[in-house]
Amino acid sequence: MIDSRTLRIALLGAGNVGSQVARLLIENRTELAARAGADLELVGIAVRDVDAKRDVELPRELLTTDADSLIVGADIVIELMGGIEPARSYILKAVESGADVVTGNKALLAAHGSELLEATEQVGAEISYEASVAAAIPILRPLRDSLAGDNIRRVLAIVNGSTNFILDRMDQNGDSMADASQLARELGYLEADPTLDVEGWDAAQKATILARLAFHTSIDTERVYREGITGVTAEQIEAAKSAGYVIKLLAVAERLTAEDGTEGVSARVYPALVPREHPLASVHGGNNAVFVDAEAAGPLMFYGAGAGGLQTASAILGDVVSAARRHVAGGPGLVGSSHAALPLLSIDDVITKYQINLLVEDRPGVLAELAGIFESLGVSVQTVEQFVAEEEGLATLIVGTHSAREKALRATVEALREAKATARIVSVLRVEGAQ
Amino acid sequence: MIDSRTLRIALLGAGNVGSQVARLLIENRTELAARAGADLELVGIAVRDVDAKRDVELPRELLTTDADSLIVGADIVIELMGGIEPARSYILKAVESGADVVTGNKALLAAHGSELLEATEQVGAEISYEASVAAAIPILRPLRDSLAGDNIRRVLAIVNGSTNFILDRMDQNGDSMADASQLARELGYLEADPTLDVEGWDAAQKATILARLAFHTSIDTERVYREGITGVTAEQIEAAKSAGYVIKLLAVAERLTAEDGTEGVSARVYPALVPREHPLASVHGGNNAVFVDAEAAGPLMFYGAGAGGLQTASAILGDVVSAARRHVAGGPGLVGSSHAALPLLSIDDVITKYQINLLVEDRPGVLAELAGIFESLGVSVQTVEQFVAEEEGLATLIVGTHSAREKALRATVEALREAKATARIVSVLRVEGAQ
Numbered sequence: 001m002i003d004s005r006t007l008r009i010a011l012l013g014a015g016n017v018g019s020q021v022a023r024l025l026i027e028n029r030t031e032l033a034a035r036a037g038a039d040l041e042l043v044g045i046a047v048r049d050v051d052a053k054r055d056v057e058l059p060r061e062l063l064t065t066d067a068d069s070l071i072v073g074a075d076i077v078i079e080l081m082g083g084i085e086p087a088r089s090y091i092l093k094a095v096e097s098g099a100d101v102v103t104g105n106k107a108l109l110a111a112h113g114s115e116l117l118e119a120t121e122q123v124g125a126e127i128s129y130e131a132s133v134a135a136a137i138p139i140l141r142p143l144r145d146s147l148a149g150d151n152i153r154r155v156l157a158i159v160n161g162s163t164n165f166i167l168d169r170m171d172q173n174g175d176s177m178a179d180a181s182q183l184a185r186e187l188g189y190l191e192a193d194p195t196l197d198v199e200g201w202d203a204a205q206k207a208t209i210l211a212r213l214a215f216h217t218s219i220d221t222e223r224v225y226r227e228g229i230t231g232v233t234a235e236q237i238e239a240a241k242s243a244g245y246v247i248k249l250l251a252v253a254e255r256l257t258a259e260d261g262t263e264g265v266s267a268r269v270y271p272a273l274v275p276r277e278h279p280l281a282s283v284h285g286g287n288n289a290v291f292v293d294a295e296a297a298g299p300l301m302f303y304g305a306g307a308g309g310l311q312t313a314s315a316i317l318g319d320v321v322s323a324a325r326r327h328v329a330g331g332p333g334l335v336g337s338s339h340a341a342l343p344l345l346s347i348d349d350v351i352t353k354y355q356i357n358l359l360v361e362d363r364p365g366v367l368a369e370l371a372g373i374f375e376s377l378g379v380s381v382q383t384v385e386q387f388v389a390e391e392e393g394l395a396t397l398i399v400g401t402h403s404a405r406e407k408a409l410r411a412t413v414e415a416l417r418e419a420k421a422t423a424r425i426v427s428v429l430r431v432e433g434a435q
Numbered sequence: 436m437i438d439s440r441t442l443r444i445a446l447l448g449a450g451n452v453g454s455q456v457a458r459l460l461i462e463n464r465t466e467l468a469a470r471a472g473a474d475l476e477l478v479g480i481a482v483r484d485v486d487a488k489r490d491v492e493l494p495r496e497l498l499t500t501d502a503d504s505l506i507v508g509a510d511i512v513i514e515l516m517g518g519i520e521p522a523r524s525y526i527l528k529a530v531e532s533g534a535d536v537v538t539g540n541k542a543l544l545a546a547h548g549s550e551l552l553e554a555t556e557q558v559g560a561e562i563s564y565e566a567s568v569a570a571a572i573p574i575l576r577p578l579r580d581s582l583a584g585d586n587i588r589r590v591l592a593i594v595n596g597s598t599n600f601i602l603d604r605m606d607q608n609g610d611s612m613a614d615a616s617q618l619a620r621e622l623g624y625l626e627a628d629p630t631l632d633v634e635g636w637d638a639a640q641k642a643t644i645l646a647r648l649a650f651h652t653s654i655d656t657e658r659v660y661r662e663g664i665t666g667v668t669a670e671q672i673e674a675a676k677s678a679g680y681v682i683k684l685l686a687v688a689e690r691l692t693a694e695d696g697t698e699g700v701s702a703r704v705y706p707a708l709v710p711r712e713h714p715l716a717s718v719h720g721g722n723n724a725v726f727v728d729a730e731a732a733g734p735l736m737f738y739g740a741g742a743g744g745l746q747t748a749s750a751i752l753g754d755v756v757s758a759a760r761r762h763v764a765g766g767p768g769l770v771g772s773s774h775a776a777l778p779l780l781s782i783d784d785v786i787t788k789y790q791i792n793l794l795v796e797d798r799p800g801v802l803a804e805l806a807g808i809f810e811s812l813g814v815s816v817q818t819v820e821q822f823v824a825e826e827e828g829l830a831t832l833i834v835g836t837h838s839a840r841e842k843a844l845r846a847t848v849e850a851l852r853e854a855k856a857t858a859r860i861v862s863v864l865r866v867e868g869a870q
Contacts, residue, residue, distance in 0.1 A: 024584070024731065034774045035583055035651065130581055136732035138573075138581030145580070146565055146573030148470055148760075149459070149752020216470065279738060282717065296459065296749035297571035300739035303714065304732060314731035317584020325583075330765070339469045 005038040007324050010074035010099075011045045012067055012090055013081040016309035017104060017131070018045070019056035021078060021316050026059070032317070036324035044070040055309075072097055076323050078316060079103040088112055095120050095127070100323040102316055104131030110205035110221035113212060114338065126326060128319035133206045134159050134288040136311035137304040138318070143213040143292070151295040152214040154254035156432055159206040161286035161306035162189040162197040163229050163249040167271070168284050170237045171246055177232060189286055189307075199228035200269040203251040207267045210290070211253035215265045216340035225268035225347040232271050236427050239357060243385075243398070245273035246281045250432055256345050259405060264345040272432040273355055279303075280433060291433070348407040353382070353431040355400050358416060359423040362388065362395040366421040370397070373419060377412045379404045394423050400431070440473040442759050445509035445534075446480045447502055447525055448516040451744035452539060452566070453480070454491035456513060456751050461494070467752070471759035479505040490744075507532055511758050513751060514538040523547055530555050530562070535758040537751055539566030545640035545656035548647060549773065561761060563754035568641045569594050569723040571746040572739040573753070578648040578727070586730040587649040589689035591867055594641040596721035596741035597624040597632040598664050598684040602706070603719050605672045606681050612667060624721055624742075634663035635704040638686040642702045645725070646688035650700045651775035660703035660782040667706050671862050674792060678820075678833070680708035681716045685867055691780050694840060699780040707867040708790055714738075715868060726868070783842040788817070788866040790835050793851060794858040797823065797830040801856040805832070808854060812847045814839045829858050835866070 011022055025032070025042045033039045045058060046067035064070055067090055071077055077094035079101060081087045087108050091101050101120065103109070109116070109132050120127045130140045134157070143152070158164050162184055169180035181198075184190040196202045208221040229249050240247050249271050256266045274281050279301045283289040288306025293299050305311040360366050367386070374381050383400035401409065417425050446457055460467070460477045468474045480493060481502035499505055502525055506512055512529035514536060516522045522543050529536050536555065538544070544551070544567050555562045565575045569592070578587070593599050597619055604615035616633075619625040631637045643656040664684050675682050684706050691701045709716050714736045718724040723741025728734050740746040795801050802821070809816050818835035836844065852860050 020731070028584075028586070031586075032584060035772060037772075136585075136729075137735060138577035141581050142573035142577055145757045146576050146753040147749065148756035149463075149467060149754075150571075150749040151463070151466075279717075282714075294571075294749060296455070296745045296752070298740045298743075298746055300572060300737075302735075302737055304735035308733075310731050311733055314582065314585040314729060317731070318581040319584075321583035322580045 005328060006041050007036070007038045007075040007327055008043045008073060009040050009076050009078065009320065010043060010070045011078045011080065013079065014045050014047045014054060014058060014063070015080065016055070017312045017316065018080040019054050019058060020309045020313035021080065022058050022062070023056045024313055024317055032321060036321045037328040038324055040320065040324055043074065046070050068093070071099070074099050075327055076100045076102060076320060078320065079105060080316070082107070084108055084111060088116070091116055091127070092119055095123055095125050098123060098125060100125050100327065101127040102319040102323060103127065103129050104312055104316060105129070106132040106202070106205045106209060110208040113209065114218045126323055128323060129209070130319050131312045131315035133209050134290055134302070134304070135306050135308060136314045137288055137290065137302050137306070139290045139302045140209070140213055142302065143210070147292070147294055147297065150297050152255070152292060153295060154293045155210050155214050155252065155290060156280060157206065157210060157251045157290040158248055158280060158283050158288050159251050159290070159306065160197055160203045160249055161288055162194070164283065164288070164306070165189045165286045167229060167232065167237070167247055167249065170234060171241065172284070174234070176234050198230055200226045200249065203249060203269040207251035207253050207269055210251065211265055211267045212338060214253055215255060215342055216338055217265055217342040218338040219265065219267055219344045223344055225270070227270040229271050233427070236429065239398070239427070240273055240429070243355070244276050245431070246276060247271050247429065248274050248280060248283070250274070252432065256349060256351070258345050258349040262343060262345065264343040266345050266347070266350050268347060268350065270430060272430045274433045278433040348405065350406040351403050352406060352409070353401050353403050353434060354409045354413070355398065355429050355431055356413060356416065357396070357398050357426040359389055359391065359394045359426060360397050361421050361423065362393055366395070369421050370416060370419060373415045374401070374412055377408050377415060379408050379412045440763065441476050442471070442473045442510040442762055443478045443508060444475050444511050444513065444755065445478055445505045446513045446515065448514065449480050449482045449489060449493060449498070450515065451490070452747045452751065453515040454489050454493060455744045455748035456515065457493050457497070458491045459748055459752055467756060471756045472763040473759055475755065475759055478509065481505050503528070506534070509534050510762055511535045511537060511755060513755065514540060515751070517542070519543055519546060523551070526551055526562070527554055530558055530560050533558060533560060535560050535762065536562040537754040537758060538562065538564050539747055539751060540564070541567040541637070541640045541644060545643040548644065549653045561758055563758060564644070565754050566747045566750035568644050569725055569737070569739070570741050570743060571749045572723055572725065572737050572741070574725045574737045575644070575648055577737065578645070582727070582729055582732065585732050587690070587727060588730060589728045590645050590649050590687065590725060591715060592641065592645060592686045592725040593683055593715060593718050593723050594686050594725070594741065595632055595638045595684055596723055597629070599718065599723070599741070600624045600721045602664060602667065602672070602682055602684065605669055606676065607719070609669070611669050633665055635661045635684065638684060638704040642686035642688050642704055645686065646700055646702045647773060649688055650690060650777055651772050652700055652777040653773040654700065654702055654779045658779055660705070662705040664706050668862070671864065674833070674862070675708055675864070678790070679711050680866070681711060682706050682864065683709050683715060683718070685709070687867065691784060691786070693780050693784040697778060697780065699778040701780050701782070701785050703782060703785065705865060707865045709868045713868040783840065785841045786838050787841060787844070788836050788838050788869060789844045789848070790833065790864050790866055791848060791851065792831070792833050792861040794824055794826065794829045794861060795832050796856045796858065797828055801830070804856050805851065805854060808850045809836070809847055812843050812850060814843050814847045
C-alpha cells in the first residue's frame with residue numbers, strides 16, 4: 001500500500017520527548033514510510049527559543065517560533081508542549097484545519113478531553129494520545145480496539161513512576177520516605193515541585209483517561225478521589241510486608257453500583273495494600289503497569305517503562321504511523337466514544353477492604369468491645385492479629401475487614417477512634433487486588 | 436458516530452469459542468451497537484451438524500449447514516472452524532465478496548497468511564486475527580499499531596498454555612513429566628493427541644504470526660526451528676531451580692545478523708532456561724505472556740489467559756467491533772505489511788547462551804582438558820560448578836557459557852561428548868532473557 005504521497009508532520013515542542021521524536025522521524029524516515037504507506041516529512045518544529053540548548057541536535061532550519069504558521073498545512077500535528085495553553089488552542093486549530101493530532105498531554109486530555117474529542121469528531125479527524133498514560137506501554141489502543149467487544153470491570157494501574165520508585169525503595173531497601181524521595185530527586189524521577197506526583201494529581205489525570213476508554217464515559221478529573229503518598233511511613237511499609245502486602249499508589253477505575261442502585265463508575269487514586277502474589281506487586285522502580293479485569297478476557301496486565309523521552313517517543317511514533325495509515329486509506333478517524341455517560345460515583349460507594357492498625361488498652365474485654373463496633377456498623381472482620389505493643393499497657397491490633405462500602409468502613413474507623421479502649425489509630429489502608 | 440446502519444455478521448463454527456461469540460453478540464447487541472456505531476446483526480451460524488449438542492444454547496433459526504450462502508451478503512465473516520480447509524476457501528470467498536474477516540485460526544494464518552493478507556488487501560478489505568495468538572491478550576494490534584513507529588528487537592513469548600501448565604506443575608509441585616501431563620489431560624489443557632502442543636508445533640505457528648507483525652516479514656512456518664518439551668526431565672527442572680532459573684517453552688522471534696553479515700530474522704521454539712527474576716518466570720499455570728523488547732520502548736510485557744472459549748471470544752469481538760467501526764467510517768482496511776521481506780536465518784546463526792550439565796571423570800586435569808575444548812571453539816565460559824556425582828569416580832560439571840553462535844555452541848557440545856574425560860552429557864539447555 002506504499003504510494004508516492006508525502007504527509008507533512010508538524011512538531012510542537014522539542015523537550016525531552018519532542019527531541020527524540022524529531023530524531024527518530026528523521027533517522028528512520030525510509031522505514032517509517034514503508035510502514036505508513038506514505039513519506040512522513042517533518043516540516044517544522046515549533047519551540048519557544050530557537051537557540052536553547054537541547055540534548056539531541058536538531059536541524060536548525062526546522063526550528064521555528066511560529067507555531068501557527070506551522071500548523072496550517074500540516075497533515076499530522078504532534079503536540080508535545082505540555083500544559084493547557086497554548087497547547088489546547090493549537091490542537092483545536094490543527095483539527096479545524098483538517099489535521100490529525102497526536103499528543104501525550106495528560107493534563108490537557110484530563111481537563112479538556114471531551115472538548116478536543118468532539119471537535120475532532122466533527123471534522124472527521126483523529127486525535128491519538130497513547131503516550132499520555134504509561135508512556136511506551138500500549139494500553140489506550142488495546143482498551144479502545146482490542147477490548148472493544150468486552151466489558152471491563154476494573155482497571156488497577158501503577159501509572160506514576162516517581163511514586164512507584166519511592167515506595168519500591170522503601171519496600172525493597174528499607175529507605176525512609178525522606179531518603180527515598182531525595183534519591184528520586186537526584187535520579188531525576190521527581191520534579192523540583194513534586195506535588196503533581198506525590199499528591200496523586202498525575203495519577204488522577206491518568207485515571208480520568210483510563211476511565212473514559214474503559215467505560216465510554218467522560219468524567220471530571222477534579223472529582224477523582226485522591227490521596228497521595230506523603231502519609232505513607234516506613235512503619236506501614238514494614239507492617240504491610242510482614243502481612244504479605246506491598247504498598248502501591250494505584251489509579252483505580254471501575255464499574256460500580258451505588259448503594260441506591262445507581263450504575264456508575266468510580267475513579268480514585270490512593271496508596272493501597274496489594275497482595276505480594278498479585279502481578280502488580282512485582283512492578284519495581286520507575287516502571288508502570290496496568291492491570292485490567294474484563295468480563296470475558298479475565299485478568300490482563302500490561303507492563304513496561306512509565307517514563308523517559310525515548311520510551312515516550314515510541315508511543316508518539318506509533319500514533320503517528322497509525323494516523324498516517326488512516327490518511328493514506330482515507331475515511332474519517334475513529335474517536336473513542338463516551339456514549340455510556342455513566343455518573344462518577346462518590347468514594348462513599350466504593351466497595352473495598354480496610355486494613356486497620358490501632359493501639360488499644362491491653363486488658364480483657366477490649367476485643368469484644370471493638371468487635372461490637374464493627375458488627376454494629378455492618379462491617380465484617382476477616383482477620384485479627386493482636387500483640388503486645390512497645391508502649392506500656394497497650395496492645396497493637398491489626399484488623400483486616402471483609403469487603404464493605406467505604407462509607408461504612410470510614411464510620412467504623414471513626415467509631416474505633418472514639419472508643420474508650422482505643423489509644424490511637426496508627427494506620428488505615430485499603431486493600432486492592434485481593435480475592 | 437451512531438448511525439442507523441445494520442452490519443450483517445456471519446459466524447462459521449459454533450464450538451467452544453464460536454458459541455461464546457454468538458452468545459455475546461446476541462446478549463450485548465445494544466452495547467456493541469453503541470461502540471461500533473452500527474447495529475451488529477448475527478445473521479447466521481454455519482455448523483456441520485445443526486442438531487449437535489452445545490455448551491451454550493443458540494437460536495435454532497440461526498444455525499445452518501450452508502456456509503456458502505451465509506457468506507454471500509455478510510459484511511463481517513467470523514471464521515472459527517479451525518483447520519486449513521474449508522476455512523481457507525471460505526475466507527477467500529468472504530474477502531472476494533467484500534466482507535471483512537475475523538479469525539482465530541493460527542494454523543491457517545501460519546500456513547497461508549500471505550495469501551490471505553494479499554487477497555484481502557487487493558479488495559481493500561481487512562482481516563483481523565487477534566485471537567490467534569495468546570487468546571484474550573491484546574498483542575497483535577499493539578504490535579501492528581502501537582509499536583508501528585518503533586523497531587522491535589526481540590519477542591520472547593509463552594504462547595502455549597498446555598505446556599506452560601505442565602512445566603509449571605513440574606517446577607512448582609515437583610511433578611514428573613508423566614504426572615503433570617496426566618493432570619493437564621484431566622483438566623482439559625491437553626488434547627487427546629497432544630503432539631501439536633508438546634512438540635512445539637502450536638508455538639511455532641504463533642512464532643510465525645508474531646514474527647510477521649514484529650518484523651514486517653513473511654516466514655515459512657515449516658522452517659521455524661522447533662524443539663518440544665518431551666525431553667524435559669524433573670532433574671533438569673530441579674537443576675534449573677537451584678541455579679536460579681525456570682524452564683519455559685518459548686516462542687522466540689528476533690532480528691539477527693548472521694555470521695556472514697546477512698540481516699534477517701530468527702524464529703524458533705524450544706524449552707529454555709529463564710532467570711527467576713525475569714517477568715516471564717512468574718507466568719504460571721495455563722497463562723500466556725508476550726515479552727517484547729523494542730529499541731525505543733524498551734522491555735514491555737503483555738500477560739493474561741492464553742486459552743478458553745470465553746477469553747478467546749473477547750479477542751474475536753474486539754476485532755469485530757473494530758472491523759465494524761471501519762465499515763461505518765468507510766475507506767479500505769489496514770493490512771500488516773511484509774515489506775521488510777527479511778530472510779529467515781538458520782538456528783546456526785542464533786546467538787544465545789548454553790547451560791551444559793555433564794558427568795566427567797573425577798581426576799585432576801579434567802577441567803583444564805574440557806576448558807581447552809571451549810577455548811578452541813571460541814566459546815567463552817561464564818560459570819563452572821563442579822561437585823561429586825552419585826556415580827563412583829565421576830563428577831558433575833555444570834558449565835554456563837557466555838553468548839555465542841549456536842553453531843559454535845553445538846560444536847562444543849559435540850566435542851565435549853567425544854572428549855576422553857566425559858562420561859555423559861546429561862542435559863543441554865539454552866538460556867533466554869538473561870543479561
